[in-house]
Amino acid sequence: MNIHTPPMPNDLEAYWMPFTPNRAFKKNPRMFVAAEGMYYTTDNGSKVMDGIAGLWCCNAGHKRPRIVKAVQQQVEQMDYCPAFQIGHSKAFELANRLTGLLPDNLNHAFFVNSGSESAETALKIAIAYHRCRGEGHRTRLIGREKGYHGVNFGGMAVGGMTANRKMFGSLVSGVDHLRHTHGIEANRFSKGQPEHGVEFADDLERLCELHDPSTIAAVIVEPVAASAGVIMPPKGYLERLREITKKHGILLIWDEVVTGFGRMGKPFATEYFGIEPDILCSAKAIANGVIPMGATFVQDHVYDAFMQGPEGAIELFHGYTYSANPMACAAALATLDTHEEEGLFTRGTELWSYWEDAVHSLKGLPHVVDIRNMGLIGAVELESIPGAVTKRATEAFLKAYEKGLLIRTTGDIIAFSPPLIIEKSHIDFMFETMRDVLKTID
Numbered sequence: 001m002n003i004h005t006p007p008m009p010n011d012l013e014a015y016w017m018p019f020t021p022n023r024a025f026k027k028n029p030r031m032f033v034a035a036e037g038m039y040y041t042t043d044n045g046s047k048v049m050d051g052i053a054g055l056w057c058c059n060a061g062h063k064r065p066r067i068v069k070a071v072q073q074q075v076e077q078m079d080y081c082p083a084f085q086i087g088h089s090k091a092f093e094l095a096n097r098l099t100g101l102l103p104d105n106l107n108h109a110f111f112v113n114s115g116s117e118s119a120e121t122a123l124k125i126a127i128a129y130h131r132c133r134g135e136g137h138r139t140r141l142i143g144r145e146k147g148y149h150g151v152n153f154g155g156m157a158v159g160g161m162t163a164n165r166k167m168f169g170s171l172v173s174g175v176d177h178l179r180h181t182h183g184i185e186a187n188r189f190s191k192g193q194p195e196h197g198v199e200f201a202d203d204l205e206r207l208c209e210l211h212d213p214s215t216i217a218a219v220i221v222e223p224v225a226a227s228a229g230v231i232m233p234p235k236g237y238l239e240r241l242r243e244i245t246k247k248h249g250i251l252l253i254w255d256e257v258v259t260g261f262g263r264m265g266k267p268f269a270t271e272y273f274g275i276e277p278d279i280l281c282s283a284k285a286i287a288n289g290v291i292p293m294g295a296t297f298v299q300d301h302v303y304d305a306f307m308q309g310p311e312g313a314i315e316l317f318h319g320y321t322y323s324a325n326p327m328a329c330a331a332a333l334a335t336l337d338t339h340e341e342e343g344l345f346t347r348g349t350e351l352w353s354y355w356e357d358a359v360h361s362l363k364g365l366p367h368v369v370d371i372r373n374m375g376l377i378g379a380v381e382l383e384s385i386p387g388a389v390t391k392r393a394t395e396a397f398l399k400a401y402e403k404g405l406l407i408r409t410t411g412d413i414i415a416f417s418p419p420l421i422i423e424k425s426h427i428d429f430m431f432e433t434m435r436d437v438l439k440t441i442d
């Protein structure tokens with residue numbers, strides 16, 4: 001491969017990097033210059049296997065020909081189209097194709113540009129929906145401890161990751177949180193959904209008693225919580241949450257920013273679990289990470305509540321300059337084609353048991369206190385060093401990188417979420433590398 005390696009910039013100070021220890025990084029930068037298939041190429045020409053699909057977004061792998069071509073063609077044909085009051089055919093085509101992948105009633109897509117915007121949009125729609133129906137007193141939003149719904153104010157407020165919240169004041173008012181289901185002792189080393197913890201869903205009844213259900217607009221959860229370190233829903237938990245929300249007229253929002261687009265061995269987790277939320281957030285892999293994009297899907301009853309009043313009036317005062325950006329739509333349509341042609345939506349089902357065995361083969365290595373897996377998601381939890389949480393996982397991240405494998409860590413949890421084009425030989429490499437790494441960390 002002929003890759004032009006750009007020179008390392010002299011000054012790394014101007015770029016303030018997100019979710020990165022800037023000073024440490026800039027002393028010892030890691031730079032990628034190219035990507036193809038399962039691999040990145042670094043600026044010194046070495047290959048790094050992508051064990052996390054970029055950031056859980058390049059589900060079809062890198063530099064996929066259909067997607068590259070679709071974006072190239074689109075930029076030549078029409079680079080931008082106003083999002084408000086004007087349409088273009090790819091936006092409608094994409095909405096139809098995406099809703100075709102979802103259960104019966106999730107028939108409407110509102111396009112956004114990221115997971116954070118998708119969550120923000122869902123929360124705003126939920127509150128406005130109740131107002132449209134004459135229940136403007138339902139304004140309270142319920143999230144979950146350890147939840148992650150992006151970094152904007154609404155998503156941050158319903159989210160439950162302390163470090164993401166503590167610096168930013170009092171956030172949004174009227175928010176409360178369900179207890180998380182992480183760390184249930186009896187669930188350690190579960191394969192798939194853990195057996196224990198269904199009763200944690202009843203925490204919603206506690207919050208209904210405290211606030212009265214008539215004040216609650218929506219509950220938002222990730223069906224599988226990714227960013228907090230991969231927390232699988234206990235058996236029966238999601239079903240029970242659906243029952244309780246229905247009983248009290250509370251909208252259920254599923255944040256599928258990570259679980260959408262084949263990660264769970266089905267197009268979306270809603271199909272895998274057989275549960276239909278009222279609103280579903282997606283982003284990341286929707287356009288394979290190539291162009292920023294997201295979509296918030298709503299059921300008919302939610303959409304219909306807005307489609308009232310004078311026909312000439314705007315129904316929802318919300319949207320973004322780049323909603324349904326033509327290049328993002330072109331990338332997303334080509335992503336769907338790639339998934340369909342290559343069977344990527346169900347690849348996680350085919351590889352499930354091989355992946356599961358590989359992830360769990362790390363059991364017994366030093367400091368490993370839990371291992372979890374579902375679809376093409378895996379997590380290894382390390383015992384934290386007292387007073388130095390994150391140290392072990394960070395060391396594992398750096399050592400894996402040196403050995404040519406990109407992983408992701410949160411606290412002392414290591415997460416794996418490879419592109420769905422992964423082959424068994426790649427899985428072998430990933431976990432042989434991790435075995436070597438885990439044997440050598442302090």
Ligand SMILES: Cc1ncc(COP(=O)(O)O)c(C=O)c1O
Pocket residue numbers: 113114115116117119148149150151222226227255256257258283284
């Ligand atoms: C479940 C979930 N929601 C929202 C987001 C935020 O997405 P973005 O970084 O595209 O804003 C993420 C990102 O990891 C996520 O995992």
